[in-house]
Amino acid sequence: MLTSKARRRLAIKTSAIAVLGAGIFVGVPALASSMVPKPVTYMCKNVLNAAAQPTEVKFQMDLAGPLTAVSPSATAVVTWKMTLPTPSLPAPSAIAATERVVVDADVVVTGTPNPLPTETRTVGASSTPGAVASGAPMPLPTILVSLTPTARGTMAVIPQDFALLVGPTSAAGSELDWYTCDIAPGKEAEATAAAALVTVATGTPTSTNTSTGSTTPTPTSTPTTTPTTPKPTKTTTKFVTETPKDNNGKVTKTPKAGADTGGGGDMGPDGRMFILTGSLLILAAGAGGLMIRRRGLNRG
Incomplete structure (x- = not known):
């Protein structure tokens, strides 16, 4: 052409x-x-x-x-x-x-x-x-x-x-x-x-040195553990009542109706005895008063 x-x-x-x-x-x-x-x-x-x-x-x-x-x-x-x-x-x-x-x-x-x-x-x-x-x-x-x-x-x-x-x-x-x-x-x-x-043309690659002078060892391999599912824990609670014993290990006296500390049985008379005695004295005084009043009425 x-x-x-x-x-x-x-x-x-x-x-x-x-x-x-x-x-x-x-x-x-x-x-x-x-x-x-x-x-x-x-x-x-x-x-x-x-x-x-x-x-x-x-x-x-x-x-x-x-x-x-x-x-x-x-x-x-x-x-x-x-x-x-x-x-x-x-x-x-x-x-x-x-x-x-x-x-x-x-x-x-x-x-x-x-x-x-x-x-x-x-x-x-x-x-x-x-x-x-x-x-x-x-x-x-x-x-x-x-x-x-x-x-x-x-x-x-x-x-x-x-x-x-x-x-x-x-x-x-x-x-x-x-x-x-x-x-x-x-x-x-x-x-x-x-x-x-x-x-x-192509760009010139540049490298930056970021080393600080210290060497940190790098592990070559990291062990891998497989997590296991924990088994449920069963808890049992037991209450034990200690019986007082003497120095020879014999049972001396079991406290009853005592304080929560367990020593109420050896602490002396119960407070309810005083209340009961006071109540009986009040009733006796009242009964005596009624009898004295009745005699006064009969005389008059």
Whole structure:
């Protein structure tokens, strides 16, 4: 599809590797400068007009990678935008609103983290710009290039030849070539200068020493005991009454109706005897009084 690029590809790869070697050591400044659009001279041919001669067109190529470094095995996306110069690349025929524009391009991917030291990839994109009049500037879709670096380092994405196709949106794959644009002979360095650089890096692990100078032995194994269910405890209470004994161990006297201390039987007369005696004296005094009164009545 893309004419004349096979003959120049070897020379392009060689120059790309040489320039990339300097870009890797430049580091971050090179990454920042690669985000500025760079002019790249192409020779574009109108495929619809077989008699037309290739026209020199100086595109502004804007290839931009991630703003910060990416980690290995992470996906990095490079955006490739093409800006037409003045005079622009005119549409050789009108583009209907139901048609889409497809860009089919090559890029050279090289660098340390890339699975292959240098490889050429075919990438593409499409857009539906709506109705475009014949002779109006050709709409150019934006291309996204996805990278998956495998190690730390720097990768470069270098723009190469591309083709512009137009076809109905309802029949993908049936688009026709309208333009083929190849890097102009001797202008490969311009394409290399427009390359997007992607830095791949990982954070440096840090360790913190929290030792206080004392060593605490760590047991290698901890015995494990299986808890058992305790059996219920049965408690029996017995009350024993002690019988007083003499020095020879014989029972002397069992106290009865004594105080709670057990010594009431040897403490003397019971208090109830005094109460009973007092009561009898009161009754006797009362009976005597009644008898004396009765005699007084009988005399009178």
